[in-house]
Amino acid sequence: MSKQKRTRLLSLLFLLLFAGLYVSLVKGSVKTSFVDLWNFLVHSDQTHAQIFMHLRLSRALLAFLVGASLSLSGAILQGYFQNPMAGPFVVGVSSGASFGAVLALILGLNISFWGFSLQNVFAFGSGFAIVSLVYILSQKRGIFKMETLLLTGIAAGALASSLTSFLIFFKSESFEQAVFWLLGSFQLADWNHIRVIFPIFVLCFLMSQWLAKDMNLLVMGDEIAQSLGCSVNRTRKIFLLLSTLLASSSVSVSGIIGFVGLIIPHWVRLLIGPDHRYLFFTSSIMGGVFLMFCDFLARTIFSGSELPIGIITAAVGAPFFIYLLNQRR
Amino acid sequence: MKIKLKFTVLTLCLLFLHNPVFSGSQSLSIKDDLGYTHVLGTPPQRIISLAPNVTEILFALGLENRIIGVTRYCNYPTKAQSKNRIGGMVDLDLEKIIALRPDLIIAFRGNPLRLIQRIKSLDLPVFVLESGTTLESVFSLIKRIGLVTQSDNAAKDLVDHLGKDLKKIRDRLKNVRTRPKVFINLHGKGLWTSGNNSFMNDMVKEAKGRNIAGEVTRAWFSYNREELIHKNPDHILILAKAKKDFLDVKTWFAQEAHLESIQAVQKDNISFLEEDLVTRPGPRIFEAFGQIARILHPSSFEVER
Numbered sequence: 001m002s003k004q005k006r007t008r009l010l011s012l013l014f015l016l017l018f019a020g021l022y023v024s025l026v027k028g029s030v031k032t033s034f035v036d037l038w039n040f041l042v043h044s045d046q047t048h049a050q051i052f053m054h055l056r057l058s059r060a061l062l063a064f065l066v067g068a069s070l071s072l073s074g075a076i077l078q079g080y081f082q083n084p085m086a087g088p089f090v091v092g093v094s095s096g097a098s099f100g101a102v103l104a105l106i107l108g109l110n111i112s113f114w115g116f117s118l119q120n121v122f123a124f125g126s127g128f129a130i131v132s133l134v135y136i137l138s139q140k141r142g143i144f145k146m147e148t149l150l151l152t153g154i155a156a157g158a159l160a161s162s163l164t165s166f167l168i169f170f171k172s173e174s175f176e177q178a179v180f181w182l183l184g185s186f187q188l189a190d191w192n193h194i195r196v197i198f199p200i201f202v203l204c205f206l207m208s209q210w211l212a213k214d215m216n217l218l219v220m221g222d223e224i225a226q227s228l229g230c231s232v233n234r235t236r237k238i239f240l241l242l243s244t245l246l247a248s249s250s251v252s253v254s255g256i257i258g259f260v261g262l263i264i265p266h267w268v269r270l271l272i273g274p275d276h277r278y279l280f281f282t283s284s285i286m287g288g289v290f291l292m293f294c295d296f297l298a299r300t301i302f303s304g305s306e307l308p309i310g311i312i313t314a315a316v317g318a319p320f321f322i323y324l325l326n327q328r329r
Numbered sequence: 330m331k332i333k334l335k336f337t338v339l340t341l342c343l344l345f346l347h348n349p350v351f352s353g354s355q356s357l358s359i360k361d362d363l364g365y366t367h368v369l370g371t372p373p374q375r376i377i378s379l380a381p382n383v384t385e386i387l388f389a390l391g392l393e394n395r396i397i398g399v400t401r402y403c404n405y406p407t408k409a410q411s412k413n414r415i416g417g418m419v420d421l422d423l424e425k426i427i428a429l430r431p432d433l434i435i436a437f438r439g440n441p442l443r444l445i446q447r448i449k450s451l452d453l454p455v456f457v458l459e460s461g462t463t464l465e466s467v468f469s470l471i472k473r474i475g476l477v478t479q480s481d482n483a484a485k486d487l488v489d490h491l492g493k494d495l496k497k498i499r500d501r502l503k504n505v506r507t508r509p510k511v512f513i514n515l516h517g518k519g520l521w522t523s524g525n526n527s528f529m530n531d532m533v534k535e536a537k538g539r540n541i542a543g544e545v546t547r548a549w550f551s552y553n554r555e556e557l558i559h560k561n562p563d564h565i566l567i568l569a570k571a572k573k574d575f576l577d578v579k580t581w582f583a584q585e586a587h588l589e590s591i592q593a594v595q596k597d598n599i600s601f602l603e604e605d606l607v608t609r610p611g612p613r614i615f616e617a618f619g620q621i622a623r624i625l626h627p628s629s630f631e632v633e634r
Binding site for chain 2: 028029030047050051054055056180187188190192305306
């Protein structure tokens, strides 16, 4: 893809980002207009401050960050496995992380410091444990098998999901928690969530951008990458760590949100080609914008009640994805 | 001398200010069931109820004009339906709640904890009630709502009145010796039932019946069909929104579910309980209790006094 085309795509994405932020701020169950927003910016009052800043803005930004994280995590995993099927959900990270978070919740571990709660730690820990397990199991006599890895990931993810459902079924008194952990929601988004996920996203984003060239080498095969001066094993480990960190931090603030981590990076790859230096960046922005719009739909499509966001991402994403795949063939 | 006088006046003033009679209820504070402190200032004028039973209690306390928001499930009394809707019990519309500028939000057990914490974090005055699972606990629920809305007298009257109703029913059951086995069917055709941590269980117990699922320590779960046949209940109580739904479930029990062998089905001891009435720990739950008592022990109610 030419540079000009890439710039055009990116400007379009940024335009959509601001459009998304604008509609997310102005539209909601309480009727507000641009004038209200302007008045609030000029001389703020408490009611509007809470609606605009603490409900709508924090929610839109969190949706963006989660979308960007999931999508970047997916982009890394797809490059890593050289397989378009890969994604945080497929390799078991999401399910693992959600199991950890629910476990912390049910054990009553409500301790937190600087916005990081034990729940986040548990989510990351169990997400990482699942990935490590899958990684170890798919290595036989030092030889790494891609398809074993994906299949093990699917199986381990299914196991983690069933354990999560078990915990929710037996220990939770409300159905709301089941919906949250299995379908995802931004209903309770607040600035504390952003404080958790923002630094993690920035760190992982910078790292992946810095290592994007190495990812391009890895795609050519381990021997070639090694001979071109990339230390294959270390790079692989770092990428796996980054994608796990991204996916599990997303899950710990918003539950499991399917599809974003699978279709967005794939779509971006179809649009701009396989160069990871651009792929990582564009996937992040596109994933963020996509999820921000999905969340906007989730909370406005039926006034007075909310849809779990997983319903929207799949309903919007799946048909579009099938269309894209068909076109390519 | 003058200085001394001034000093005395000042001390007197200070004394008066500190006197509880003068500072009034301003300094009084109570704790809600989650342990949050709630300061009783001026009586709340803009109340939002987050649960149907809370709405019913507020109306029964005569606070109709001070309620500004209810959930979409708050359908009783009819006037509640014309109040602002602030979403459901688990999917509250936080924006709307903020825009209504409430000075008191009353939450109940069905509202998820995370949601309540989110409301807290928005600096909204929320008071959380958990209540127990017994009929008696409804009295303390009403009293606490009376306390926080500062209508203690109305609450006391209501509790006295309901207490008399309860006593009447209990008196009727005083000499009952039998304990019929009861299966409670909570919802539709899935054999969902109540274990021993529930209002339903307590009501059946108080009505001198035996809940066959009573040994399970869970508020609700799906009962095993074999177990149901084995326990062979004398009565089946079906909770339903309307009579039509009840009849559906009733035919299901007798035909599709192959539970013909059960005593209750054979003797046609399958009864309808209006879901809203039975499941809301509010003033009407005593009416529900009376219905259950009548179903289980009709002979005790034959001679009306």
